[in-house]
Amino acid sequence: MTRHHPDNLSLLEYSAGNLSEPHALCIRLHLDKCSHCRSRVDAMETLGAVIMEHQPRVSLSEGMFDSIMDRVDHGPEAAKPGSASPAPAPEKRQDVLQKLLGAGLNDLPWKRQLGDVSVLDITSKFPNQPERVVLQKLAAGGKAPTHTHRGEETTLVLQGAFADHKGVFNQWDFVVLNQEDEHKPVAVGCEDCITLSILSAPVKLTGTFTRLLNPFIR
Amino acid sequence: MMPATLSTPLNAKERPVAALDQKTANAEGPKDPWSRLLEKVGKHQDREAFHKLFEHFGPQIKYFAIANGLSSHAEELVQEVFVSIWRRSCLYDWRKAAASTWIFTIARNQRIDMLRKMQRTSAEIPIETEDLWQVPGENDDEPVTSLHRLMSERRIRESLGELSEEQTTVIAKVYMENKSHQRVADELNIPLGTVKSRVRLALNKLKVILQDQNP
Numbered sequence: 001m002t003r004h005h006p007d008n009l010s011l012l013e014y015s016a017g018n019l020s021e022p023h024a025l026c027i028r029l030h031l032d033k034c035s036h037c038r039s040r041v042d043a044m045e046t047l048g049a050v051i052m053e054h055q056p057r058v059s060l061s062e063g064m065f066d067s068i069m070d071r072v073d074h075g076p077e078a079a080k081p082g083s084a085s086p087a088p089a090p091e092k093r094q095d096v097l098q099k100l101l102g103a104g105l106n107d108l109p110w111k112r113q114l115g116d117v118s119v120l121d122i123t124s125k126f127p128n129q130p131e132r133v134v135l136q137k138l139a140a141g142g143k144a145p146t147h148t149h150r151g152e153e154t155t156l157v158l159q160g161a162f163a164d165h166k167g168v169f170n171q172w173d174f175v176v177l178n179q180e181d182e183h184k185p186v187a188v189g190c191e192d193c194i195t196l197s198i199l200s201a202p203v204k205l206t207g208t209f210t211r212l213l214n215p216f217i218r
Numbered sequence: 219m220m221p222a223t224l225s226t227p228l229n230a231k232e233r234p235v236a237a238l239d240q241k242t243a244n245a246e247g248p249k250d251p252w253s254r255l256l257e258k259v260g261k262h263q264d265r266e267a268f269h270k271l272f273e274h275f276g277p278q279i280k281y282f283a284i285a286n287g288l289s290s291h292a293e294e295l296v297q298e299v300f301v302s303i304w305r306r307s308c309l310y311d312w313r314k315a316a317a318s319t320w321i322f323t324i325a326r327n328q329r330i331d332m333l334r335k336m337q338r339t340s341a342e343i344p345i346e347t348e349d350l351w352q353v354p355g356e357n358d359d360e361p362v363t364s365l366h367r368l369m370s371e372r373r374i375r376e377s378l379g380e381l382s383e384e385q386t387t388v389i390a391k392v393y394m395e396n397k398s399h400q401r402v403a404d405e406l407n408i409p410l411g412t413v414k415s416r417v418r419l420a421l422n423k424l425k426v427i428l429q430d431q432n433p
Binding site: 014025042046049059061065125 | 265269272276277278279280281282284285292293296297300301304305315316318319321322323325326327329330337344345349350351352354366367370371374375378389390392393394396397398399414417418421424
């Protein structure tokens with residue numbers, strides 16, 4: 001059972017659609033397994049709808065409804081109610097990881113880093129954004145060296161579990177670490193512990209430069 | 219640029235004049251009129267119901283697109299949203315989300331999708347927008363939660379007026395202008411910590427969260 005959750009501010013940014021793709025992926029994978037956070041996001045999406053309702057309205061062009069109906073009736077997507085297939089069930093959500101990675105978690109071209117730690121940099125799967133995205137694997141029973149974090153590191157446990165002085169982090173647990181967090185994680189249980197981590201750019205970028213780099217910030 | 223109206227506090231005067239009685243539209247009953255209409259579209263491909271939804275939500279979504287900096291694609295976004303509403307309406311379940319919430323998430327996802335397509339280089343993006351961004355109730359095999367969602371929606375509506383102008387401004391920028399907390403801080407020229415505390419206070423006032431997460 002998940003014990004470590006995203007904070008309210010991250011969920012708010014998620015519900016508003018303002019997160020980068022790697023961060024949205026971490027939250028989405030967590031949401032699929034955590035009804036507590038899902039109900040928080042549902043409430044925040046309601047807030048979004050209520051905010052939208054209180055904004056001004058802008059009138060639409062004449063004939064717009066007809067052109068929508070025209071697309072619905074004759075469009076290439078054969079847009080009929082009922083033509084949409086339901087989204088995959090949460091158990092199948094891992095397919096998204098599979099789709100992204102092109103292989104199962106244990107069949108990836110892992111690069112042994114040191115001792116029990118292997119990594120795989122998947123930043124290239126997320127073009128146009130400034131964060132580094134890595135998968136990290138700590139062999140079952142293995143220890144990682146003591147380390148701190150440059151900038152902010154958001155981590156989701158994808159498989160197995162790890163423990164440090166702050167507690168045990170199980171599958172689908174969500175944790176954010178920063179420069180102040182020095183820890184020495186140990187993989188617990190009989191599986192390799194695999195995490196998805198997003199490392200924020202080491203230098204805080206502001207203004208227009210960030211806007212150029214981040215597709216979700218204009 | 220940013221319309222001035224965004225920073226005005228939410229008050230009764232800005233309440234929209236809608237084709238349907240606003241009081242009942244605000245989820246006063248177990249099924250509000252918009253949700254009922256959306257259900258008719260899903261079950262019976264009811265075009266008249268779809269047209270009413272279009273008249274009510276279309277102008278809101280056009281404003282949403284403009285606030286998001288998509289002025290030159292605003293009607294295109296409205297069109298995408300409504301084609302998507304028509305196509306997915308069979309999946310809509312009023313017990314899991316109000317029509318307004320469901321439509322807001324579709325608009326949000328279509329906005330993200332449009333931006334992704336504009337920025338797409340030759341490299342195909344392997345994951346779909348909807349792999350990342352949920353639509354409430356669609357992949358949720360939990361028991362029906364109508365009572366919980368109705369209560370939470372009522373709480374949010376009732377307590378919205380209690381927010382300060384500053385809190386309202388921050389929340390509106392986050393939702394309507396696709397701005398991260400950092401960007402809101404830059405734009406209002408206030409520290410990031412101040413933005414975060416305004417958001418936290420607003421969420422507490424709105425009682426969005428019944429109980430916060432375990433430490």
